[in-house]
Structure formats: C-alpha cells, structure tokens
Amino acid sequence: MATTTLHFPMASSLSSASTSSSSSHSLRRTTTTTTRIRRDLRRTTTTTLCAMNTQNNSKIPIPPFNPNDPFLSKLASVAANSPETFLNKPVNSDTPPYLDLFESPQLMATPAQVERSVSYNEHRPRRPPPDLPSLLLHGRIVYIGMPLVPAVTELIVAELMYLQWMDPKEPIFLYINSTGTTRDDGETVGMESEGFAIYDAMMQLKNEIHTVAVGAAIGQACLLLAAGSKGKRFMMPHAKAMIQQPRVPSSGLMPASDVLIRAKEVITNRDVLVKLLSKHTGNSVETIANAMKRPFYMDASRAKDFGVIDRILWRGQEKIMSDVAAPEEWDKGAGIKVVDGM
Template identity: 80%
Template structure:
C-alpha cells in the first residue's frame, strides 16, 4: 500500500535533485511516506457498525497506521488477521440454529412434528397403548403446559387400549396408567378429556379423571373397563407367579376405587361391572358416569324429544308378555 502514495508525494515533495541516483529517490520516498502516515489522517470509507472485522480494522488504522503498512511480505498469517487475539469470522453452528425460525408461508426449515403443533394448541393426544415411551411423553407435555400457563385448560384426546392390545395381550405395566393419572391430579389446570375411538382399561380411567363437566365422548367411540391382566409368567417358579398375582389384585382394587370416585358409583357396582369386560357406547358411558356430554351437534336436543321404548309401548297399548 505504500506504493500508492509515492506518486502524490513525489509531485508535492519540496526538493529533489535530478542528478540524484534512483536509490536516493527510493529512500527519500519511503521517508516521506512514513512522515505522511504519522502526520496525516488517512481518510476512511464509511464502516458498517455491525461488521466487527471492518470495525476493528478501522480502529487499528486510526490509532496505529504502522501496524497496517509495516507488514511482513512472507508472513504465513493471512492478511490483517494477526491483529485479532482470537478471530471469529462466522457464527457458531449453535448460534445459527437458534437464529432460525419456522414460517409455514416461507418454509426455510423442516416443519415441526405434529405432536409439537398440537402442543402449541394445548392439546395432548394419546393414540397408542400406554407403554413407557408414551407415558414419558404425555407426562412431560402435561408438566410443560402447566408451566406455560397454569390457568388455561388442557385438552386430552384419548384413543388407546390402555396397558393391553386390542386382543388382550399385556404390553405395559399398570403403573404406566397410574403415572399419567397422578400427573393429571397434580395439575392446577382444568383437564378436558375427549374419547375418540376407544378408551379401554386404564385409558377409560384417564377419560373419567377429567374435570367434572368437561369429560366428552365422540358419538361412535367405545369405552371399556376390565380387570388388570397379569403378564405372561413363562417359566417362572410358583412363588414368583404368586407375587405377580398378588400385585394384579392390588392394582384391581386401586382401579376400582379410582373409577368409583370419578364415576360416583359404589365400589361394589364398579367391581361387579368389571367381572368381565364391560363395554359402553357414548350413551351408556354417560349413564355410568364416565363422561358428562356426547360431542354430537344437536344430538342431546334430539334425544331429549324421543320417548323411551317402554313409554312408547305403553302409549301404543303394547304389553310385554315376557321380560327378557
């Protein structure tokens, strides 16, 4: 950069003998350039304040120009990077990741998963049997929603066969359902439960555990209560089988007490209903106390205008010969 100032300094130099050798001209120009750098402010172009590299370069040029012009030509350091103690030319990957936001109208990043989108609407969806992975996710979502806002309601949609599969095979421990139930009981929020599809076993308990008056069921959903099942004993010895059977009986007593509490039935009534798998459609589930309302537009008004079958037969003059 020193050569760019030679021509102006040579034309404005106060004295220069034509008989001097080229070597004297060169040494004179270097001395004049050094005096020029130390005595004259170098005009600087406008600097972007958001560019840390150029800002640092401008401050060095203003305070110590020799650091810029007295450069080593054979240095292995890239130009002007040695003035930084720890140069950073770009953001770290973590900073870049945090600066990216998702916009569905201008998708620069992959969209979030559906459970995350539902969680944004304060909706928790249980669509699988209650295994440990499902329990972990549901309990974490419930705690997160309470932390976000302890006053807004949480909507729990249920389509689950509980701790068993549809064929009755055990897939999870009864403690998985009790874990979600205990988490629901600890929340300060209102819990609106909605059955879509099926709510069987422990899932039926979660349906009934919603806030009173806020428990719903789709018109063609099914609810079912049943006794807890013991997992396959395999080649266990007799004492281990007895221990498991005892634990199943304890879980059954706990399930009966909780269902009786939330359905407002006696424990004897619930225990008798659970002797065999007890299926309930939406109307029977409402009658049993599992839910409060059926989510069918206008259905309740229509059903209120329809007489019961016995009343219809009585008004029509039909007498039932044999009760069966």
C-alpha cells in the first residue's frame, strides 16, 4: 500500500522569510532618508558658501567695457550692486544666464550702437567724406562734364531744383564741358530731348544762372551756355563752342517708314534749336541756320562776337582794369574842362 507524504513549510522558515522582507523595506527607507539628508546637506553647504563669498567678496572685479553697450552696462551695474546674482546658478538651466536681468533681453549691441562706440570710432572720422559733386553743390556749382545722356540729365535737373529750393535768390553757377548729345567724333549718344530738358529746367528757375564754358560746349551744350542770364555768360580763354545740326541715330535695322519718321523728328529738333539759339544770341534765324549747315566752331573771342557769351574769363584782367585811368583822368589828359553844374 503506497504512502503519500505531504511536506509543509516549517514555522522557522516562514518567520525567517518575513524577517528578511521587513529588513529590506527598512533598509530602503534608511537609504532614502540618507539621500535626502545628503541633499539637504549639499544645499546647506552651497548656501553657506555663497553667503561666505558674498561677505568676503562684496565687489566683483569688472574688466573695462564699452559704456555705450546696454547689455554690458546692465551687467556691470548688477555686479556692483548685487554680486550674489552672479554667484547663484540660474533656476532654469534651459535659459541662458543673466537674461532675467532684462525685461526685454538684448544680448548684443545694435550695429548703430557699435558704430557710435568709443573703442570702434575713436580714431576715425564721424562721417564719410563727401564726394566731389556734393562739395561743388554746396558751393552752388553744377558741373556738366559728360555728354548729355539720361543719367546726366536726371542729375543736373535734380541739382537745379534742389538749389532753387535751398535759396531762390542766390545765383547758380553752371560749368559746362560737354559734347552735347553726340561724342566728339559725331556719334549720337543721347536724344535731343536731353538737352531740351535741362534748358526747360533752367528757364523755370527763379535764380540767376551763371554759365561758364571750361572746355567744350558743343551742340546742345552750346545752347545751355547761351541760355544763361544776360551778362553772366562766361568762357575760358581756350575753351571752344560749336553749333551743329542734330544727327539721326543709327537706323540700320529700321524699316524705311521708321527712318522717315526719325528724320522728320530730327528736322523738328533742328528748327527748335535754331529758334532758341537765335533768341539767346541775338542773331536772326537765317544767320543761325546758315551757320549750322556745317559744324560751326568758335573760340572765346568769336563766341563773344556771335553772342553766345558776354565775357571771357582769363587771369590777369583784373590787374589790367585796375591800371586803367579813371574817366576824370582821361578828361584831364584830353584837355577837357568840366563845367560846374553840367
């Protein structure tokens, strides 16, 4: 007959298992408490060290900085007044340090602030030097030194209007060294309307315009020279003036009908140019038209006789005029006696 044996755990083994479980729980609690104590101790130590550093180092040495930089100025003031701000670590590690010093943070100075800073701008001029046309414009001088192309016309008209806006009573000095709407070899570089645009702007101004030819005044540039205020048109002794008929632009790829239209427009511009030159030089239309049949060059003396200018500018004429005797001296030398009351 088989016998079945049942094995039951002894009481001693049960008690030992329960004892080991409770001891492990108590060990975990002890470890957690120890960790908390260590953390509190670290915090206390850090706070104590910060307090000691604050007491020992009331002021943090500050290196030289740019006073115009708002960020550095703010940091310097905070370091001087409350240095503990820099000793304590920021609460939020995701935020760059010291940004909480600003309501609206600004890490770097703006370019304009750097430009005005002492260290960057100490040994350099405050502003860039003006270009030469600006210096001339400050002296109310407008210089035409190129053929009359659209860019030149735009600049000259703008300068004339600006000078009238600045002072409508002071004269404007227009210096001319231009071949007009053509180059010196006769090739067309601009439309005749470029010269007419500057001429119309001159006629609309309230200022006196003193024109001076300093090199060449050819074609439309000669018209601008003659269009100056009466008695205020001058020419350098070795300058030259020349009047000629307008030229047809290159028309190699144009249809025949377009070439005819262009030719009619050039004839119209020629007639307008003749009338304007006749008006400002005092010559008849026929005289101007005959002179313009071929290029008509004039030196300073011939331009004065033709009515393009009023005076020739040359160094030394002031001394000659000062050496001329007064009218009374001329009368005495001629034996003329001035009667009283006459």
